[in-house]
Amino acid sequence: MNKRAAKAIINKDIRAIGSNIQLWLPMLIVPLVFSLVLPLVLVLPARFTDLSTMGNIEQIVKLFSKLSSGPLQETIMALPLAQQQIVYFTVNYLFAPFFLIIPLMVASIIGANSFAGEKERKTLETLLFAPLDLNTLLWAKILAAFLPATFLTLICSFLYGITVNIAAYPLFGRIIFPEGNWLLLLLWVTPALSLGAVFVNVFISAKVKGFQEAFQLSGLVILPVLGLFIGQLSGVLLVNSIFLWWSGAVLWLIDFLLVRKCGRFLNRNQLFTSQVS
Amino acid sequence: MIVLEKINKSFSGVPVINNLSFMVHQGEILGFLGPNGSGKTTTIRLLNGVITPDSGRLTVAGFNPVTAGDEVRKRCGVLTESAAFYGPMTARENLLFFADLYAVATPTRRVDELLHACGLTPHADKKVAVFSTGMKKRLGIAKALLHQPEILFLDEPTTGLDPEGARTLLDYIQELNRRFGVTIILATHLLKQVETLCHRFIFIDQGRLLADGTFAELAEKYLTAINLQVETDLEITGTEFQGFPLEKNTPGFLQFKVERKEQIPFLLKALLASGSVYSAQIYGRDLETLYFRIKEEKA
Numbered sequence: 001m002n003k004r005a006a007k008a009i010i011n012k013d014i015r016a017i018g019s020n021i022q023l024w025l026p027m028l029i030v031p032l033v034f035s036l037v038l039p040l041v042l043v044l045p046a047r048f049t050d051l052s053t054m055g056n057i058e059q060i061v062k063l064f065s066k067l068s069s070g071p072l073q074e075t076i077m078a079l080p081l082a083q084q085q086i087v088y089f090t091v092n093y094l095f096a097p098f099f100l101i102i103p104l105m106v107a108s109i110i111g112a113n114s115f116a117g118e119k120e121r122k123t124l125e126t127l128l129f130a131p132l133d134l135n136t137l138l139w140a141k142i143l144a145a146f147l148p149a150t151f152l153t154l155i156c157s158f159l160y161g162i163t164v165n166i167a168a169y170p171l172f173g174r175i176i177f178p179e180g181n182w183l184l185l186l187l188w189v190t191p192a193l194s195l196g197a198v199f200v201n202v203f204i205s206a207k208v209k210g211f212q213e214a215f216q217l218s219g220l221v222i223l224p225v226l227g228l229f230i231g232q233l234s235g236v237l238l239v240n241s242i243f244l245w246w247s248g249a250v251l252w253l254i255d256f257l258l259v260r261k262c263g264r265f266l267n268r269n270q271l272f273t274s275q276v277s
Numbered sequence: 278m279i280v281l282e283k284i285n286k287s288f289s290g291v292p293v294i295n296n297l298s299f300m301v302h303q304g305e306i307l308g309f310l311g312p313n314g315s316g317k318t319t320t321i322r323l324l325n326g327v328i329t330p331d332s333g334r335l336t337v338a339g340f341n342p343v344t345a346g347d348e349v350r351k352r353c354g355v356l357t358e359s360a361a362f363y364g365p366m367t368a369r370e371n372l373l374f375f376a377d378l379y380a381v382a383t384p385t386r387r388v389d390e391l392l393h394a395c396g397l398t399p400h401a402d403k404k405v406a407v408f409s410t411g412m413k414k415r416l417g418i419a420k421a422l423l424h425q426p427e428i429l430f431l432d433e434p435t436t437g438l439d440p441e442g443a444r445t446l447l448d449y450i451q452e453l454n455r456r457f458g459v460t461i462i463l464a465t466h467l468l469k470q471v472e473t474l475c476h477r478f479i480f481i482d483q484g485r486l487l488a489d490g491t492f493a494e495l496a497e498k499y500l501t502a503i504n505l506q507v508e509t510d511l512e513i514t515g516t517e518f519q520g521f522p523l524e525k526n527t528p529g530f531l532q533f534k535v536e537r538k539e540q541i542p543f544l545l546k547a548l549l550a551s552g553s554v555y556s557a558q559i560y561g562r563d564l565e566t567l568y569f570r571i572k573e574e575k576a
Contacts, residue, residue, distance in 0.1 A: 002380075004377050004380065005377055005378045005380075007377070008374050008377035008378060009378075012363070012366070012374055016363070016365065019365040020365075121361055121363070121364065122359055122360065122361035123360075123361050123362065123363055125327075125357065125359055125360040125361070126360040126361060126362065126375075126420070127378070128327045129325055129327060129350065129355045129357075129360060130350060130375065130378040130379060131346075131347040131348075131350035131351040131378070131379065131380070132347070132350075132378050133347055268326065268327050268328075268329075268346065269327070269328050269329045272322070272327045272328050273288070273328065
């Protein structure tokens with residue numbers, strides 16, 4: 001691994017995101033909606049409306065007792081007010097999938113653009129003429145997508161934490177986020193998942209001709225699979241943390257194997273030919 | 278030193294390089310000539326190990342580009358027509374980026390030096406997206422020279438440059454060769470520009486080697502007939518003069534066909550014996566005529 005070259009490529013790619021509005025606008029708006037707008041829209045009405053006037057509130061609250069038993073359910077059941085229960089459930093459970101979607105979205109956009117973007121701009125040829133081993137190039141491309149994805153997720157989580165805590169503080173009188181398995185989800189599972197997504201996208205990007213093709217293919221193949229996974233994984237927030245530790249570990253192992261095995265399928269000749277022909 | 282031995286390469290079943298063999302000696306400026314689509318660019322790509330040959334053996338600076346590509350690329354600078362730069366970045370940023378890839382020891386200084394040498398200093402901080410073709414080309418040359426390569430591959434370096442820019446560039450290439458002994462492979466269509474610059478020429482067409490040699494060697498072999506135009510007061514009727522066929526007969530000028538250059542003194546002596554000769558000039562003894570003669574002969 002050629003560190004100087006890798007650093008140069010990562011810098012260049014991350015700076016390039018800033019100069020391409022098509023890339024950064026969705027990556028800015030979607031996270032802002034998830035971490036600022038939606039939480040306020042959901043938490044504030046719950047706080048200010050008298051929930052007991054609503055007809056079926058009893059049924060919703062009853063649902064909590066039917067949740068899988070675990071730390072989250074115990075905390076919810078221990079809360080005295082229905083309002084508190086609903087807000088706590090929304091903040092600590094309902095939003096979890098968003099924080100898996102954000103890094104995946106960023107990873108997909110940047111990852112799909114990685115090689116395909118270079119091909120479209122005819123700069124891949126210039127890169128391949130340099131004494132740069134493909135391993136370095138591949139890792140630089142992976143990191144150039146993984147780092148912004150992870151960074152953005154952490155920023156969003158931070159914003160989300162501030163927003164929901166301020167909005168819900170009068171109701172609880174204490175900080176309610178992050179609690180339970182959240183930190184484990186954000187710091188252990190999410191990065192592993194986004195690394196996998198980055199890798200698959202970068203790999204597709206290297207194999208196809210242009211960004212559009214790469215993005216469509218990744219959308220068609222990857223997103224449904226990941227969506228299924230996210231749905232399952234957020235359920236894990238309800239149960240104990242050991243399962244999350246294991247999920248993360250399995251994901252990291254898959255990432256490692258993907259990078260080790262698939263990296264070998266990339267070669268200069270193929271990469272070059274996919275640009276020029 | 279570069280060696281190609283029986284190289285074959287095809288793209289999706291269409292052969293592009295056919296059994297191509299030739300050598301380039303160290304410190305040589307090689308004119309690599311051939312029409313569009315004759316395989317010049319493909320050969321340059323093969324020699325840099327960015328594509329792999331179907332069969333045959335390649336050696337560049339002692340390394341095999343297929344197995345030790347990075348060693349080859351460390352020693353070679355390349356300018357090709359299709360390789361582009363990053364439009365949203367300035368010329369300086371682009372060069373600094375590639376300086377990192379090529380492990381240049383003092384990037385800032387080297388980049389300034391090359392921006393100056395390529396006449397780009399006033400445009401150093403402009404985005405490459407607004408550059409003209411000529412400016413992009415000069416930037417490409419600056420990039421190719423970043424790591425002070427032993428071997429320089431230049432694919433159509435002067436297309437898109439104005440005559441002045443082309444002249445400056447060719448002088449610079451010659452200086453690199455003379456001062457630092459850089460081996461230069463110059464692929465081009467603009468034959469007039471490189472006629473006196475190159476030490477040796479390779480002609481290829483459809484991926485096949487047509488001819489290989491110095492201008493003198495090739496001219497000897499292919500430019501069998503010489504057209505000599507003589508400015509004279511002599512008036513001739515008929516189609517020949519003392520056995521030399523007359524090609525053109527205009528007042529004051531006679532154009533003869535001469536089989537070998539050794540015959541020129543005899544013709545001139547014969548002319549001088551009967552009249553005055555004010556000037557004599559050989560026509561068709563240039564690279565362009567050579568190019569067409571070789572193509573004709575090998576077709």
